[in-house]
Amino acid sequence: MRTAKIARKTGETDIAVEINLDGTGTYDISTGIGFLDHMIEQLSRHSLIDVSLTVEGDLHVDQHHTTEDSAIALGEAVAEALGDKAGIRRYGSAYSPMDETLSRVALDISGRPFLVWNSGFTQERLGEMDTELIQHWFHSFAGSAGITLHIETLYGDNNHHICESVFKGLARALRDAVEIDPRKEGAIPSTKGTLG
Structure with missing residues (x-):
């Protein structure tokens, strides 16, 4: 089983996350931001990655640290669960x-984090979540997971x-990319012999 457990504690957030890349899309999400919970639930359900994520953050300040650190911890868990990435499909894409x-x-x-973002919003909040933080969530996730x-x-x-279409699109693309390809017989999917 490709699983990971991450504990991340700073002066701003206290996070516990567990994932199973080979799961069924079950989730238990509690960030303190209802709309963010809903989006991460969509990510779990449609990627078939089991996710348990609890965040206690300094929401009395604002939502920035909770949003950023939830993405960092989740990305770290994905990277850890992937290990050396042997046998994975590596690439994924989805129209959502x-x-x-x-x-x-x-x-x-790829092990080379990068985000290209061509999306946006015309209102300041979705539920109680600041929409300017949504791009930042994806940037933080890509960085810690090591994905382009x-x-x-x-x-x-x-x-x-x-917002929901980009989270579901990430889910479906991630589902394809993390899957083990039986034709690769455990090989690292790179001519360099390593990813990163």
């Missing part, structure tokens, strides 16, 4: 429609749909 919205997500578990991540919303009007 949600009503009037269509987003495209492509990623490479490209996100683009091709069109859409409803801010909730836009």
